[in-house]
Amino acid sequence: MRILTILVAAMACWGAPTSKKPAAIEWQPWSDAIFDQAKRENKFILLDLEAVWCHWCHVMDETTYKTPEVIALIGSKYIPVRVDQDSRPDLSNRYEDYGWPATVVFSPGGGEIVKRQGYIEPRQMIGMLKAIIADPTPGPSVRPEPEVKFPENALLPAELRAELERRYFGQYDSKHGSWGFDQKFLDWTSTEYAMARARTGDAKSGEMARQSLNAQFNLIDRVWGGVYQYSVGGDWNEPHFEKIMNFQAGNLRIYSLAYEEWHDPEYLKAAQDVQRFLMTFLAEPEGAFYTSMDADLIEGKHSAAYFKLDDAGRRKLGIPRIDKHVYSRENGWAIEALAVLYAASGDRQYLDQAVRAAEWIIDKRALDGGGFRHDAKDSAGPYLADTLTMARAFLTIYEVTGDRAWLARAESAAKFINANFAGDQAGFITSKAPTDRSYTPRPEREENILLARFSNLLSRYTGNQDYHAMAERAMRYLAAPMIAKYLPTGGTLLADREFSSDPIHITIVGHKDDPAAQALFHAAAAYPSGYLRLEWWDTREGRLPNPDVQYPELKTAAAFICTGNTCSSPIHSAEAVRTKADKLTRITSEAAQP
DSSP states (O other), X not given: OOHHHHHHHHHHTOOOOOSSOOOOOOOBOOOHHHHHHHHHHTOEEEEEEEOTXXXXXXXXXXXXXXXXXXXXXXXXXXXXXEEEGGGOHHHHHHTGGGOSSEEEEEOTTSOEEEEEESOOOHHHHHHHHHHHHHOOSOOTTOOOOOOOOOOSOSSOOHHHHHHHHHHHHHTBOTTTOSBOSSSBOOOHHHHHHHHHHHHTTOHHHHHHHHHXXXXXXXXXXXXXXXXXXXXXXXXXXXXXXXXXXXXXXXXXXXXXXXXXXXXOHHHHHHHHHHHHHIIIIIBOTTSOBOOEEOSOSSTTSOOHHHHTSOHHHHHHHOOOOEEOOOOHHHHHHHHHHHHHHHHXXXXXXXXXXXXXXXXXXXXXXXXXXXXXXXXSSOSSOOBHHHHHHHHHHHHHHHHHHOOHHHHHHHHHHHHHXXXXXXXXXXXXXXXXXXXXXXXXXXXXXXXXXXXXXHHHHHHHHHOOHHHHHHHHHHHHHHTSHHHHTSSOOHHHHHHHHHHTSOOEEEEEESOTTOHHHHHHHHHHHTSSOSSEEEEEEOGGGOSOSSOOSOOOOOSSOEEEEEXXXXXXXXXXXXXXXXXXXXXXXXXXXXXXXX
8 A cells, every 4th residue: 555645645635523523433342253244344444452551542542532533434434443452462462563552454354454553643543544445455564474484493593692692782771771772661581681691700781780670760659669661762751650560570570589689678679669569559359469550540641740749649639540350461470479579588478469369360260271261251362371470470489488289280381381372383372262363373472481481490390391392392483583683682592591501409308397497498599590490308298399319318407509410518507508509600600611
């Protein structure tokens, strides 16, 4: 479609609004039925993929979609469909590069014609709608998906890894901190990769991590806690005020890991500030967690002045809308993060909160075979993200408690993932069912990064090669150059680093009701590593799930630390666990240097 020429001509035709005000747009839900209707009535489908917490979605709803000529055009030639992207992870992943809001127009036959990112003001929308009617051929935003060639080797080749490293450092904003130069937020996966490099002696990476963690303080709500999504303008001074679970959990987890690393009380406070927001505003009465807090108190009206008020001032005006959907995916993020905060702080309340939410999801969202629904009732799915985040949560709870029931749940979830989401060639697809008849679900990079890391670690805990094969499948997708080079590269580098190396392995030998064994275990749980295999061998429970190391039965509790093919002598002092682990890690790292 000659979209620019047609748009100019169409916009020139914009006349005064009709004297009779059209009715409001009658939005429909996404379904196969709308494609049948579109074909039958020879109409286009206009998809408004929004987020209920999104400021510009509200603005577009209050301006563009209330403009009479827009309403009239949509009513005459279009079937309007509105979807909350949080409710449909498959659609969210499919169009994540275009929102939010994302506007996608389909032909009567179901093919994409136009994909637009962000707010579209009324004049632009009128021009676009008229242009599509005049010439419904796909525009430049719709391109055929290139064929991805997957490597046989799951590990990144040395040349590709070096290029990803160059991109990783090249994308870093040394002036303001964090990765990227436009929107500012804490990219927690890139930060975690910097922390992993710092542990092996890379001082520059340590400085990058700390600069980014400190800069992110600007996006923490000092009144209610929690983090705003991001700041625009290339610095940290223009926040968008929505508080969505992915960002809450990501920040909660990374600040907890940072506290373990540097023992900086400001990092612990930051993690606790996020936890405080979760418990105050997003905690469902029975223990699970809601999805988000809106960016606006009044939809479409910017709320900077509101968020400058103190608690009493805000509450006097009201509280921004809370999305009270309880999704498995969002709860998995929160549960994992709370369990990590428990490990870092030793405060039992955080573990109790994590376990309570996990039990709620198990009770109310579980599917047969180890998987999970997204919501109480899903119109599609199941989705990979729900089972994956809960699997990671289960494995983390096992790691910080030694309770094998949680490991068994992680294994059940892994088996469900393998049975339902394995891609034809490589990776794991985002949804079992297609979003519509013309689109087959595909793998999504961030999900496969998380899956590679989870299944790799699960294989270390269990010795089960099926889980190693899952990690290998995910890594073959990530190692395809077309996928690997997509920014930011820190997550892929982190997954590759873990897949190609052994985790730090700490085992506590002693009874679980022995205070000395408990002290050793809690000290080990607080060891600063995002890649840790921590086990508790109480001889009364039988052998460990993966007895690849033989430990002696001792009269007094002891910790053993293994890295590669080296294990420590028994450690009886909780205070000595970190010192010994640091020493062994350093020796192993130096031995690996060329």
